[in-house]
Amino acid sequence: MRDDGVQGVAAMGELSGDEAxxxxxSLRRLLQxxxxxxxxxxDAAPLIARVREHLGCDLSQVLSVATRFEAWEHVNLHxxxxxxxxxxxxxxxxxxxxxxxxGHEDIxxxxxxxxHSMAYELGAADYATAAVxxxxxxxxxxxxxxxxxxxxxxxxxxxxxxTNDYAPPMCRLEVLAADRAAARAVGGEIERLMRExxxxxxxxxSFGVSEHRGNELVTxxxxxxxxxxxxxxxxxxxxxxxxxxxxxxEHSERLLAAGQHLKRGLLLHGPPGTGKTHTVRYLMSRLRxxxxxxxxxxxxxxxxxxxxxxxxxxxxxxxxxxxDLVAMDRGFAAGPTNPLLFTLLxxxxxxxxxxxxxxxxxxxxxxxxxxxxxxxxxxxxxxxxVPRPDADGRLRLLRLYGRGVDLRADLGPVVEATEGVTxxxxxxxxxxAVLEAVRADGAGGVPVVGDELADVxxxxxxxxxxxxxxxxxxxxxxxxxxxxxxxGPVPEPGTVNRGYYTFG
Ligand SMILES: Nc1ncnc2c1ncn2[C@@H]1O[C@H](COP(=O)(O)OP(=O)(O)OP(=O)(O)O)[C@@H](O)[C@H]1O
Ligand SMILES: [Mg+2]
Numbered sequence: 001m002r003d004d005g006v007q008g009v010a011a012m013g014e015l016s017g018d019e020a021x022x023x024x025x026s027l028r029r030l031l032q033x034x035x036x037x038x039x040x041x042x043d044a045a046p047l048i049a050r051v052r053e054h055l056g057c058d059l060s061q062v063l064s065v066a067t068r069f070e071a072w073e074h075v076n077l078h079x080x081x082x083x084x085x086x087x088x089x090x091x092x093x094x095x096x097x098x099x100x101x102x103g104h105e106d107i108x109x110x111x112x113x114x115x116h117s118m119a120y121e122l123g124a125a126d127y128a129t130a131a132v133x134x135x136x137x138x139x140x141x142x143x144x145x146x147x148x149x150x151x152x153x154x155x156x157x158x159x160x161x162x163t164n165d166y167a168p169p170m171c172r173l174e175v176l177a178a179d180r181a182a183a184r185a186v187g188g189e190i191e192r193l194m195r196e197x198x199x200x201x202x203x204x205x206s207f208g209v210s211e212h213r214g215n216e217l218v219t220x221x222x223x224x225x226x227x228x229x230x231x232x233x234x235x236x237x238x239x240x241x242x243x244x245x246x247x248x249x250e251h252s253e254r255l256l257a258a259g260q261h262l263k264r265g266l267l268l269h270g271p272p273g274t275g276k277t278h279t280v281r282y283l284m285s286r287l288r289x290x291x292x293x294x295x296x297x298x299x300x301x302x303x304x305x306x307x308x309x310x311x312x313x314x315x316x317x318x319x320x321x322x323x324d325l326v327a328m329d330r331g332f333a334a335g336p337t338n339p340l341l342f343t344l345l346x347x348x349x350x351x352x353x354x355x356x357x358x359x360x361x362x363x364x365x366x367x368x369x370x371x372x373x374x375x376x377x378x379x380x381x382x383x384x385x386v387p388r389p390d391a392d393g394r395l396r397l398l399r400l401y402g403r404g405v406d407l408r409a410d411l412g413p414v415v416e417a418t419e420g421v422t423x424x425x426x427x428x429x430x431x432x433a434v435l436e437a438v439r440a441d442g443a444g445g446v447p448v449v450g451d452e453l454a455d456v457x458x459x460x461x462x463x464x465x466x467x468x469x470x471x472x473x474x475x476x477x478x479x480x481x482x483x484x485x486x487x488g489p490v491p492e493p494g495t496v497n498r499g500y501y502t503f504g
Contacts, residue, residue, distance in 0.1 A: 032118055047114050047122040050095060054147040054155050057178040059115060064108035064174050065183040067191065070305060071169040072218040074162050075130035078140035080194030081158055081173070084186070089148040096144045098123030104166050107145065107159040107174045128162055132199040134222045145176075151189065154182035158190070169217075201313050204284060204292040207299040207306055217302075223288065224281040231275060231282045232389060232396045232423060241266065241279060244382045245358050246286050249315050252356050261353035265379045269366035270386035273424030276362040279386065280319050283360070290358075291316040300326050300340055307347040307357075315356040320344060324365035341372050348379040388422050391415050397423050398453075401430040405437070406446050409453040417457040425460075432456050 015023065048059055055062055069077055085092050097110050099120035105113065114120040125144025131137045142162040150156050159174035173190060177183040204221040231238055244264060248255060252262050268276040284292050291313040293306045300320065310316040320326070326340050351357050361380070363369060373380055389397055394415045399407070418426060430449075433456045437447040 029118070032121075045114060045121075047097065047120060048111065050122060051111060051145075051157060051176070054157060055176065055178055056155060059111060061178050062108075062111075062176050063178070063180055063183065064106075064176050065180065065187050066106060066108070066172055066174045067187055068170045068172050071163045071171060073194070074128075074171040075132060075138065075140055075199045076194045076197070077160060077171055077173055077190075078130070078138075079197040079199060080190040080192075081141070081146070081160060083193040083197050084158070084190050085146065085148055088151070092146045092148050094125035094141060094144040094146045096123040096125040097121070102143060102164075106172060107143075107161055108176065111176075130199075131220050133203065134220045148186075150177065150179075150182035150186050152182060152185070154179050156182055156186050158186065195312065198313065200309065201291055202289055204294070205309075206294040206296075207302045221294070223292075224285045226278075226282040226285045228282070230400065231279055232393050232400060233275065233279070233386065234390065234393065237384060237386070238279070238282070240382070241268075241283070241384055242286065245283055245317070245360075249287060249290065249356060249358075252315070256354060262356045263351055263353050263358075265348060265359040265361070265381055267366070267369075267373075267380045267383040268360065268362045268386050269383065270364060271388060271422060272364050273422035274386045274388055275423050276364075276386050277321065278423075280321075280360055280362065283317070287315070287317065289315060292319065293317070294319045294321070296321045297325065300344065303344050303347045307351050310357045311351050311355050317358040317360060319360045319362075321362050322364075323361040324363040324368045341369075342376075345372065345376045345379050349376070388420060389426070391419070393423075394418050394421070394426060397426040398430065401427045402449060404446075405430075405434055406448040407453075408448060408450045409433075410451055411453075413451075413454040414457050417454055417461065429453070429457055429460060432460070 051059060051062065097107070097114075097120050099110070099114075102110065102120070110120045125146075126142040127139045128142040129137045130140045140162070141160040143160070145157050145159045147155065147157055154177060157176040159172075159176065161172040161174065163169045163171055173187060175183040175187045175190075177186070200218070204223050206219045206221055208217060208219060228238060244266060248262055248264055255262060268279060270276060284290070291310070293310055293316065295303060295306055295318065303318075303320075306318055310318050323341070323344070326344060348359050359379070361369075366383070366385075395411055398411050398414060414429075418429070421429075430453075433449050433453045434447050436452060436456065437449050441447060
C-alpha cells in the first residue's frame with residue numbers, strides 16, 4: 001500500500017481524476033495506519049482504548065464468554081440485552097466496530113486483530129430490523145458493544161453479533177470481562193431475560209426454509225378468529241377435538257397435580273377441503289395464550305428446533321400440515337424407512353409428557369401413516385376423521401356461507417344436488433351464486449340469492465367442470481345412473497379415502 005502511495009506521488013504531475021482519488025484513498029489509509037501505530041505505541045487506538053478504559057485492564061487479560069443462538073433468536077437476544085441494560089446501566093451507549101473484514105470474525109477476534117492491523121476501528125453500532133409480530137418490527141443491534149456491569153459491579157462489555165453471509169446462520173452473544181465468573185453471570189442473566197421477554201411467546205409462528213439467511217426463517221402470522229359456528233362438522237366432532245386440546249390446557253394444573261400427562265397428539269384426517277386446516281385455525285383462535293408453530297413442507301427439517309421452542313414457550317401447539325407428504329419424502333431415506341417422519345415422531349416423543357404441548361397433524365392419506373404411527377405408539381392419542389358433510393352439514397354450510405346475502409333459495413334441492421361434495425365446494429358454490437346475483441342486480445345492496453342456486457350447483461356438477469370438482473374435493477368418476485348424485489355417494493364411515501378417489 002505504501003508502494004502505491006509512493007508511485008502515485010512520483011507520477012503526481014500527470015494524474016487523472018480517478019488516479020487522484022485512488023491516491024487520496026491510499027494516503028488516507030497510510031495516515032490512519034501511522035496514527036494507529038503511534039496510538040498503539042501509547043496503547044490508545046480508540047477502539048482498544050474504549051475497551052481497556054471500561055474493563056480496566058489490558059486486552060490481553062480480557063476474556064470472552066460467547067453463546068451462539070439460532071438465527072431467529074436475534075430479536076430475543078437483543079431484547080434480553082436491552083432488559084439487562086435497563087436493570088443495570090440504563091444510560092449505557094452502544095458503540096461498534098468498523099472495518100471491511102467484519103463479516104468473518106467474532107467480536108473478540110476483531111478486537112485482537114485491531115491491535116495488529118488497521119482492519120478495524122471504532123465506529124457506531126450497526127442495526128437491523130427484526131419482526132416482533134405480524135405487523136410490527138423493531139431495530140436490533142446487528143454488530144455492537146455496550147459497556148455495563150455485572151451484578152457484582154465488575155465492569156463488562158456486552159456484544160451482539162447478528163448473522164452474516166460468511167458464517168453459519170447463528171447469532172452470538174459475547175460478554176467481555178477480566179473476570180470469567182462476572183462474564184458468565186452476565187451471560188446467564190441475559191439468557192434468563194431473553195426467555196422472560198421472548199418475542200415468540202403467544203404468537204402464531206410459521207417456520208420456513210429460506211434461501212436467505214436471517215430471521216425470515218420464522219414468520220409471524222395473525223391469529224385467526226373463528227367461532228364454533230364457523231366450523232361445520234358432524235355433531236360432537238368439534239367438541240371432542242376441543243375437549244382434547246383446549247380442555248387439557250384449561251385444567252393443566254389440576255391434571256398435573258393428579259399425576260396426569262399434558263402432552264397430546266391429534267391427527268385430523270379426511271379428504272381435501274373438508275376442514276382440517278379450518279379446524280386447526282379454530283383451535284388457534286380458541287387458545288389465544290398458546291404459542292403456535294406451523295410447519296409445512298421443507299420446514300419439517302426444523303422439527304427438532306420447533307419442538308425445543310414449543311417446550312420453552314408452553315402452552316404451545318405444533319401443527320404439521322399434510323404429514324403424508326413427509327411420510328412420502330424419502331429424500332434422506334436409506335431403505336424403506338422414512339427418517340423425516342420418524343424424526344417427527346421422535347421429536348413428539350422427546351417433548352416431556354408433562355409439557356403442555358399439543359401436536360396437531362393433518363393428512364388426507366391416513367393409511368400412509370398408519371403403519372408408522374402404529375409402530376411408534378403413544379404419539380397420537382386422538383385421531384379424528386373430518387368427513388365430507390352429510391345433508392345436515394351441507395345445509396349448515398349453505399347457511400354459513402350465505403350469511404352475508406339474502407338467501408331466498410329453497411335449500412332442499414341444493415342439499416340434494418350436492419351429495420358427496422366437500423365443505424370447500426359449498427363455499428365456492430355460494431360465491432358463484434352470489435357473483436351471478438351481483439351481476440344480474442344493477443341496483444346494488446345486499447345480493448339476493450334465489451332458486452338459481454340449485455342451477456349453479458348443477459352447473460358445477462357438469463362433467464365439463466370435472467377437474468374443478470376434483471380440485472374442490474368432489475369425487476369424479478364414470479357418470480352414474482340418471483338421477484344419481486352428481487358427485488358420487490358419500491363414503492361409508494370407516495372407508496379409506498385415497499387422495500381424491502374413494503375406495504370401499
Ligand atoms: N367443515 C367446514 N366448515 C366450514 N368451512 C369449511 C369446512 N371445511 C372447509 N371449509 C372452508 O373451506 C376452506 C378450505 O378448507 P380446509 O383448508 O380446511 O380443507 P382441508 O381439509 O385442510 O383440506 P386439505 O386436505 O386440502 O388441506 C376453509 O378455509 C373454509 O373456509
Ligand atoms: Mg389443509
